[in-house]
Amino acid sequence: MMDDLFPDDVPDWREALEPGAMVLRGFALPHVPLLLAGVNRVAAAAPFRHMHTPGGFRMSVALTGCGHAGWVSDRHGYRYQAHDPLSGQPWPPMPAGFAALAQQAAAEAGFAGFLPDACLINRYEPGARMTLHQDKNERDFSQPVVSISLGLPAVFQFGGNERSDKTQRVPLAHGDVVVWGGPARLRYHGVLPLKPGLHPLLGECRINMTFRKVY
């Protein structure tokens, strides 16, 4: 009988948020050294920078990226583009191991065969936040987004398909991975202002990496 209440094919490190959205607690922990080495290499070629919204506001989150496309925001709007506007060069290639890890995480959440072509890297310092938004600049909404949290903990807001829908608050810690797609793919979401703190590996900082299939 207990088997019905707690099916053993759903280990408790996987938390379903709602259909299509899942948190994989600690999934990235064994891969932190690889991820941080890769982030450092990317940031050496394409430094973290604070972009401006189309309305002219400086974003509190600093951003870089790697792979075939990077996310860019300026007074003309936001979009993906193949070149880093700071250098005029293509974004750095995705470090070895990144895509395979994102693919494994997606498969754990029920999205087999995910082949990301871009990884956006966000850096939060205390006070930085991400207002509610949808990820909808990608071409193919049948592909999920895989999001890895590193460093200081944060509170993720997860809402509905309208900005005004009520949101749930999901705490995310170092090594947690969120996968969403399918019916959850266009949900509004954001990150509450980062609380001050000192992470043993990353100091006063949270890094979020989101893997997408843009093209």
Ligand code: MD6
């Ligand atoms: C963040 N993440 O966690 C911001 N988007 O810092 C996102 O905006 C996000 O985590 C799409 C899917 C997963 C995410």
Ligand code: FE
């Ligand atoms: Fe997002």
